[in-house]
Amino acid sequence: MPRLVDHQERRRSIIESTWRLIAEQGIENASMRDIARECGYAAPGVLAHYFPNKDALLLASYDLICERTNERIAEHTAGRRGISALRSMCLEIIPADPLTVVEARVAISFWQRAQTEDALRAVGRETMLHWRELMLGFLSQAEHDGECAPLPDPDAVTDELLSIMMGLHVTSMLDPDAITWSRQRHLVERALARLT
Template sequence: MMPRLVDHQERRRSIIETTWQLIASHGIDNASMRDIARECGYAAPGVLAYYFPNKDALLLAAYELICERTNERIETGICGRRGLAALRGLCLEIIPANPLTVVEARVAVSFWQRAQTEEPLRAVGRDALLHWRALVMGFLAEAEYDGECATLADPDAVADELLNVMFGLHITSMLDPDAITGSRQRHLVERALSRLTAGEPAAHQTVPSTADSDGLRR
């Protein structure tokens, strides 16, 4: 009988996904290599060393994969779109508005804390941020060219505002998930995007209370 071939790339991803789940439920510092190995079905953590020499390498790979998967979803979400439609697709893929992205957001927030002192993690996050910002700037330029919005006096500020809305939702949805639900996050993104077509500055808008009976808690 021929031995079963091992798909090492698939096993590597499985280890990373198990790491995500442990970090999301127990925190990054409480997810030990022994715990990860046990959750993966291995008797000893030494098996993980074939794929990751230490916990830092595993954490770095886990953060990289989160960014890669987000980019894959963005590519799918913006396929065939441009301007404001593409910008909307990007925003809705970044915010943690469904069960999968909620887990990823919890893990990402843990990495952001470590990234303050660990340059490899900070570099991964910075590269992802710069990539998303470049996409936002490109979509804004398309929206202006296509006449979807008026000429923007400060497109850099608009891009930064949108990015801070999206990343801020990672924090607020984690702290108060009952209020900052997926539907409310999508609503807030739509409000931010609507200001582009309305030509109104953010300071003139009032965000509705979570107590509004507009279906935002669904």
Template sequence: MPRLVDHNERRRSIIETTWRIIAEQGIENASMRDIARECGYAAPGVLAHYFPNKDSLLLASYELICDRTNERVAAGTAGRRGLAALQGLCLEIIPANPLTVVEARVAVSFWQRAQTVPSLRAVGRQALIHWRDLMLDFLAQAEHDGECAPIADPDTVADELLNIMMGLHVTSMLDPDAVTGSRQRYLMERALGRLVPSKAKQTA
């Protein structure tokens, strides 16, 4: 009796192998032949059952990275609101641990390619919009709960935090010895700390 194949699991395995190759060799050097070989297939034609070409595989890989980040954000903010939820979101997005470092290496590679590939750009843009909407909700909760002073321009606050997080992706890739996970967390918490009134900081 032939062994049943879990196609979803095989598809995910191919994507994860693609991440590893991109993280090690760069997106342009991640050939379908290399990916097939790393997956244990003799020829790249096997991949076509799941991804008709390299572009479709790269798109699925980028989508899964964003989905996994969103899953971690949802878990890290569950049962929390306001500044606690905002902190949970920010700390899940920055590449401050081994897993997110690998994902960040892959994501940064996609950002360059996304300049000329609209489908990749759309995935990245949708992720940013989702995170920004969550941040605005958490900021509104923090203001309502009296955790922070009235925020005159929450859009700018959200944009500043979002750009700090995206900037940390780049600087941590360029200088990982200086921009460590602990350094990233400190910088993020410092930025969030500016939202708390001085009196509240003194009595905390």
């Protein structure tokens, strides 16, 4: 009897292998042949059953990073509101453990390509819009609950927090010894303290 293949699981496994290669070699140096080898396949033709070309694979990889980050945010903000929810959200976005460090390395590679590729930019933009909406909601709760004074420009606060987190992706990759997890958390806490 032939073995049943979980195509969704295999697709995800290919994407995760792609992440590892991009994190190690960079996005331009990760060929379909390299990715197939990393997945344990002799030739890249097997990948075509799941992704018609490298661009489709890269788009799916970036999309999964955003999806996983959003799942972690939803999990860690459930039952929280205001500043507490905002803190939990920020701490899920910054690269803090081996998995999120790999995700950050891969995301940075995608950001470079997103400058010229509309599909990648659309995924990133959609994720950022989702995060802005969540943050604005948490800030509104914080104002309502008296955790912070009324904010004259909540959009500016949101943009500042997003810029800090995206900046931490870059600086923690450039100087991981200085921009450690504890340092990143400290910087997030400083930004949130200014609100209260």
